[in-house]
Amino acid sequence: MQRDLLGLRQLEAKDMELILDTAEACKQLFNRPVRKVPTLRGKVVVNLFYEPSTRTRTSFEMAGKWLSADVVNITVAASSVVKGESLKDTARTVQALGADMVVIRHQASGVPHLLARTVDAAIINAGDGTNEHPTQGLLDIFTIRQHLGQVAGKRVLIVGDILHSRVARSNIWGLTKLGAAVMVCGPPTLIPVGLEKLGVTVVENLDEVLPLADVVNVLRIQLERQKAGMFPTLREYTRRWGITGERLALMRPDALLMHPGPANLGVEISEEATLDRRSVIREQVTNGVAVRMAVLYLLSGGERHELAD
Ligand code: CP
Numbered sequence: 001m002q003r004d005l006l007g008l009r010q011l012e013a014k015d016m017e018l019i020l021d022t023a024e025a026c027k028q029l030f031n032r033p034v035r036k037v038p039t040l041r042g043k044v045v046v047n048l049f050y051e052p053s054t055r056t057r058t059s060f061e062m063a064g065k066w067l068s069a070d071v072v073n074i075t076v077a078a079s080s081v082v083k084g085e086s087l088k089d090t091a092r093t094v095q096a097l098g099a100d101m102v103v104i105r106h107q108a109s110g111v112p113h114l115l116a117r118t119v120d121a122a123i124i125n126a127g128d129g130t131n132e133h134p135t136q137g138l139l140d141i142f143t144i145r146q147h148l149g150q151v152a153g154k155r156v157l158i159v160g161d162i163l164h165s166r167v168a169r170s171n172i173w174g175l176t177k178l179g180a181a182v183m184v185c186g187p188p189t190l191i192p193v194g195l196e197k198l199g200v201t202v203v204e205n206l207d208e209v210l211p212l213a214d215v216v217n218v219l220r221i222q223l224e225r226q227k228a229g230m231f232p233t234l235r236e237y238t239r240r241w242g243i244t245g246e247r248l249a250l251m252r253p254d255a256l257l258m259h260p261g262p263a264n265l266g267v268e269i270s271e272e273a274t275l276d277r278r279s280v281i282r283e284q285v286t287n288g289v290a291v292r293m294a295v296l297y298l299l300s301g302g303e304r305h306e307l308a309d
Contacts (some may be wrong), residue, residue, distance in 0.1 A: 026290040041069075045070070056105065059289045134170050135165065155184045157184065183201045211250050257273060
């Protein structure tokens with residue numbers, strides 16, 4: 001395993017498999033009356049989030065606590081960042097306070113890579129700008145593997161705002177390395193030029209491709225990262241690319257419906273769709289804890305995919 005988890009672009013398929021196998025072992029703990037194991041006792045995990053988060057920050061906190069690490073959350077809005085402290089200085093301060101691992105989310109692409117060159121603590125990317133969100137990619141792949149047995153050979157359709165989506169990028173790197181066929185569909189203005197070079201098929205007509213997909217992963221429209229005019233209106237977006245009740249009828253009965261959350265309900269996905277029996281959206285959230293436990297365990301030096309009691 002590498003020292004840091006910066007992205008799935010950098011991760012070999014065998015290391016992804018190791019994380020997924022270890023996450024299976026972590027998920028077994030969820031059925032126990034007491035979920036806590038002493039594996040990371042004495043280790044310090046710092047959550048340093050410069051952007052809002054519910055799922056990622058909370059699940060890293062739960063993952064660290066269930067492994068008995070000391071988990072510290074830094075609320076950037078209440079930190080010395082507001083007094084002008086630089087990112088590097090904050091990271092060095094966190095290191096001086098004894099952090100073994102720093103989980104960082106930042107609005108700028110590349111920040112986790114910069115920190116990995118700056119401090120000795122292991123750096124885990126919890127989402128950097130439009131670049132990557134590797135633990136989201138891993139938990140999506142983990143969820144697919146749990147339901148469909150394997151990822152290789154499966155047809156995964158990613159729908160929506162690909163251009164601004166770090167989730168899409170991590171899914172594309174991870175899924176293609178593990179042998180899935182990845183298709184993307186969305187407004188042409190929100191499909192990056194040259195995406196085909198990553199081994200992805202860009203499809204124009206959502207209704208034609210929905211019946212072919214084993215997995216439909218719907219992305220949030222990132223209104224906070226949009227320039228005006230990327231698509232006509234939200235209503236038009238829903239009409240052409242939204243997963244509505246009518247589009248549910250086009251999906252295979254055994255397909256999986258995914259969304260990384262948070263969702264713009266009624267825009268890229270209807271509430272009805274999130275509650276459909278093919279939806280695994282809640283399970284993605286639960287699996288996020290197992291995957292993040294596996295990442296913390298392996299980056300702290302654990303080698304086997306079985307956790308000590
Ligand atoms: N999927 C995801 O990253 O959600 P949060 O922003 O709530 O962490």
